[in-house]
Amino acid sequence: MEIKREVILAPMAGYTHSAFRRLCRELGTDRVYSELINATGLIYGREERELLYFTEEERPIHLQLYGRNPEEISEAAVKVVKKYKPNAIDINFGCSVKKVLKAKAAGYLLQFPREMGRIVEETVRALKPYGTPVTAKIRLGFYEDNLEEIAEELLKAGVSAIALHPRTAKQGFSGKADWNRVKDLKRLAGNIPVIGSGDVRSWREVDEKFEETGCNGVMIGRAAVSNPWIFKEYKEKKSYTASISERVDFILKELFLMWEFFEREKACKVIKAQISQIFKGIKGKAKINNRIMRSKTCKELIENLEEVRRGNTT
Ligand SMILES: Cc1cc2nc3c(=O)[nH]c(=O)nc-3n(C[C@H](O)[C@H](O)[C@H](O)COP(=O)(O)O)c2cc1C
Numbered sequence: 633m634e635i636k637r638e639v640i641l642a643p644m645a646g647y648t649h650s651a652f653r654r655l656c657r658e659l660g661t662d663r664v665y666s667e668l669i670n671a672t673g674l675i676y677g678r679e680e681r682e683l684l685y686f687t688e689e690e691r692p693i694h695l696q697l698y699g700r701n702p703e704e705i706s707e708a709a710v711k712v713v714k715k716y717k718p719n720a721i722d723i724n725f726g727c728s729v730k731k732v733l734k735a736k737a738a739g740y741l742l743q744f745p746r747e748m749g750r751i752v753e754e755t756v757r758a759l760k761p762y763g764t765p766v767t768a769k770i771r772l773g774f775y776e777d778n779l780e781e782i783a784e785e786l787l788k789a790g791v792s793a794i795a796l797h798p799r800t801a802k803q804g805f806s807g808k809a810d811w812n813r814v815k816d817l818k819r820l821a822g823n824i825p826v827i828g829s830g831d832v833r834s835w836r837e838v839d840e841k842f843e844e845t846g847c848n849g850v851m852i853g854r855a856a857v858s859n860p861w862i863f864k865e866y867k868e869k870k871s872y873t874a875s876i877s878e879r880v881d882f883i884l885k886e887l888f889l890m891w892e893f894f895e896r897e898k899a900c901k902v903i904k905a906q907i908s909q910i911f912k913g914i915k916g917k918a919k920i921n922n923r924i925m926r927s928k929t930c931k932e933l934i935e936n937l938e939e940v941r942r943g944n945t946t
Pocket residue numbers: 642643644645646666667668696724726727769797829830831832851852853854855
């Protein structure tokens with residue numbers, strides 16, 4: 633897989649569905665990932681269509697799976713590849729929310745590098761006939777940093793790219809992402825592309841990360857939720873502050889795109905999480921959020937967004 637100085641929208645559960653990804657592609661992200669999708673559900677017929685859905689203009693896209701063992705993940709990967717034909721299957725080895733840990737999946741597996749290797753190896757083997765590469769998104773370790781061991785297993789197993797969020801699972805989002813470890817991983821990985829992910833808040837930091845670490849891709853997660861224009865800023869190499877009206881337009885466009893694959897009222901609930909962040913830095917943000925969060929139906933939400941555009945936030 634070739635990844636050359638790409639700026640990439642990080643996968644984020646609840647945010648990076650097809651609509652948001654398409655708008656970020658228009659603004660300049662080079663590559664997108666789906667949020668994590670349960671492999672066990674997939675093979676037992678509980679297919680999460682809203683999460684698997686994507687359109688051609690999003691490519692290259694990695695559909696991200698998580699699960700407990702090589703058998704389930706490789707079977708789910710084949711099912712997804714046959715039906716949706718993504719550019720890559722990514723395996724999530726980072727998520728450590730309670731529900732996922734209880735299922736002994738995703739971030740839980742950071743404690744067992746050998747098992748991570750077996751999962752990648754089996755999935756690579758299963759996807760060989762389809763020519764679909766397998767990538768992995770990892771953290772440094774679970775309790776402790778054991779990146780070297782994890783990297784060795786994944787590379788041996790035939791992984792095509794590794795994205796690293798350089799914190800341990802136990803750290804969650806506390807402390808700082810240690811980009812020195814992205815540099816270390818790049819050294820270990822040789823020709824296999826390495827993508828760094830964590831705490832990139834402004835477009836200027838993207839080139840800094842490329843220079844400092846030699847990595848092939850830089851992911852932007854939380855900063856893109858409140859400022860999707862960060863991709864435009866990076867591409868144009870200049871700062872950009874979207875007006876209130878542009879932010880309202882972005883949300884409305886996103887909402888209309890969401891209706892292609894989400895039930896209408898559900899889309900309005902899901903998008904509220906992003907709306908609460910997209911007016912960041914705007915004077916009167918608290919009042920704006922108050923008004924938006926009061927909306928009980930899609931109709932009210934759209935009316936309230938139009939009021940915000942007109943400057944009416946009371
Ligand atoms: C709300 C939220 C949801 C996330 N969901 C996923 C996910 O589904 N899969 C994944 O690999 N990482 C997920 N992450 C981790 C991000 O991809 C990223 O690695 C992390 O947020 C650090 O980058 P940032 O500081 O740019 O946000 C999530 C992060 C957040 C904040």
